[in-house]
Amino acid sequence: TYDRSEVDSSVMSMVSATSSSSRLLPPKERLREKAFEYCQRLIEQSDRKALKKTDTELQKACIVESVSVMDIICGEDPSYVYRAFPCIKALYGRLNGDLAYARALLPIAQFYLNHSEIVAVDSEAVFCQLFSHCPAEQFNEPMLAFEFVQFCLLNVSVLQDRVTNYRQSFPNLLKFLAWNSSGLIAEFVELLPSLIAPETAIELLHTILDLPCLAAALDLQSACYQASDRTAWDQQGAKVAACLDAFRQPLYRGLFLYILRPEAGTGDTIDRLKMLHEILADMAESPRVVRCAQVVPVLLHVYFNTVTQKADEKMMNQLLLVLLERSSQLYNIKTFNVEVQKVFSTHLQALCKLHPPLIVDQSREILELASSPANIYSKEDFYTHVVWVIGEYLSVSYDPRCTVERITSFFESLEAVLFEITQVRQSASPPSFSPRLITVLMTTLAKLATRSQDLIPRVSLCLSKMRTFACSAIVMTCYSEEDTEEIITRAHELINLLKLPNVAQFVLAPSAGGDGPRWHRDTNASLPQGMRAVSGLLHRHSSFLPT
Structure with missing residues (x-):
């Protein structure tokens, strides 16, 4: 038993003493002291169970504001840090495992980030918990997602320097974007560069x-955990229900565990991507999946523009391999593949311009892609750019390893492709590729022939057949008159130019100033104006396209 009046009197005397001492402080310090005491009292009282839901929400808001105010006070006067830390630490210990209070963990984390060094407290566990559990378990809370990303943006430099698992946590952070893509794209465009680290850059690209x-996996996970929603999912049709069943099957567990992993470091990608895409094929039209697919090209541009500024030779080789590999391994969503391959094309050129020896370093993989006509029909734009960089950078002026044998190997592969796709047969279907591809192939073959002049007769013979192809009935039905004229004119110009091998070698040499105007109609398909002039001297009566 205890005497209540005795306890009450001791509390009153303590409050009275505190009030008396605080009255001696200047007004600003007195306000700070009173605010600090009030926040402490609110935090201490927040462990009482609220009777109504509205009271619970008010309680959470009071915790957030109280911790934030204490953080500001400690920033103005560091002497308060020693008084505040026991209270904040106890609060964190109480809220840590309660998902309902996830938003309250952010101001607590901010407090630790700002003040833990003063009291020599290790805050690693706080941030490990924050980045591991909040995004993984609360990705579908829009307000938390926004506040979490804002917290990262506000503290990005400190997180990079002091929180070891910040950059490792991108698989979790991207769950916020995958679920709330339309609302967070601007924030992630700003945040993404801070997540790029040399050791995980390739894994981030795959992610x-x-x-x-x-x-799609988050959609399935949410449905799986909410049994009451299964009926709603079944009503969407057998296809989506089949995806949900696949998600539950042990056979595919490893695939989904990887896609839903909480942190980086378990491998750059998985071997069975094609299988995953097949499993999720029926989710490809889901509104969330479609919206998410629309932000990927934007993020890819940000990623490549950032990583190429500091990538070394090894990193550039890895990036090029990913472009070549993933150009054929993308989730089949309407327009997604085409848009991603356009981004790949842009940055393939940028990578090769920064480091031309990439063509020789990855010659086996590049040759494998370029020698397959099937790649023309599945990814024409990317294939065209691959052919262009071969012609532009496979030169001894960039890399002494560009031997005659290597050049001949590339030449023969591209020659076979051009021969196959320009065969005129009655049974052949109309060409489904653009005239631009034909002109790029012709030009690249001519460029390679000038670097190994024994190949000039072969390319001249190949070019001489282009008029027959362009004027065939089947081609005339699907190409415009301007298109066919461009093919014929290009072939004619190249044939004329190759009659003077030394001049051709000069005109078709790799361009030194890639940033300046190339006097092209199309920078990836046409030839410099100088070639037109030389061709005109050789054959004055040729018809020329306007530049």
Whole structure:
């Protein structure tokens, strides 16, 4: 037993003493002291169970504001840090495992970030918990997602320097974007550069490409955990229900565990991506998946523009391999593949311009892609750019390893492709590729022939057949008159130019100033104006296209 009046009197005397001492302080310090005491009292009282839901929400808001105010006070006067830390630490210990209070963990984390060094407290466990559990378990809370990303943006430099698992946590952070893509794209465009680290840059690239798969997997995970929603999912049709069943099957567990992993470091990608895409095929039209797919090209541009500024030779080789590999391994969503391959094309050129020896370093993989006509029909734009960089950078002026044998190997592969796609047969179907591809192939073959002049007769023979192809009935039905004229004119110009091998070698040499105007109609398909002039001297009566 205890005497209540005795306890009450001791509390009153303590409050009275505190009030008396605080009255001696200047007004600003007195306000600070009173605010600090009030926040402490609110935090201490927040462990009482609220009777109504509205009271619970008010309680959470009071915790958030109280911790934030204490953080400001400690920033103005560091002497308060020693008084505040026991209270904040106890609060964190109480809220840590309660998902309902996830938003309250952010101001607590901010407090630790700002003041833990003063009292020599290790805050690693706080941030490990924050980045591991909040995004993984609360990705579908829009307000938390926004506040979490804002917290990262506000503290990005400190997180990079002091929180070891910040950059490792991008698989979790991207769950916020996968679920709330339209609302967070601007924030992630700003945040993404801070997540790029040399040791995880390649894994991050794969993760960005797999973002629509992540959106689909999160949808399935949410449905799986909410049994009451199963009826709603079944009503969407057998296809989506089949995806949900696949998500539950042990056979595919490893695939989904990887896509839903909480942190980086378990591997750059998985071997069975094609299988994952097949499993999720029926989710490809889900609104969330489609919205998520639309942000991927934007993030890819940000990623490549950032990583190429500091990438070394090894990193550039890895990036090029990912472009070549993933150009054929993308989730089949309407327009997604085409848009991603356009981004790949842009940055393939940028990578090769920064480091031309990449063509020789990855010659086996590049040759494998370029020698397959099937790649023309599945990814024409990317294939065209691959052919262009071969012609532009496979030169001894960039890399002494560009031997005659290597050049001949590339030449023969591209020659076979051009021969196959320009065969005129009665049974052949109309060409489904653009005239631009034909002109790029012709030009690249001519460029390679000038670097190994024994090949000039072969390319001249090949070019001489282009008029027959362009004027065939089947080609005339699908190409415009301007298109066919461009093919014929290009072939004619190249044939004329190759009659003077030394001049051709000069005109078709790799361009030194890639940033300046190339006097092209199309920078990837046409030839410099100088070639037109030389061709005109050789054959004055040729018809020329306007530049």
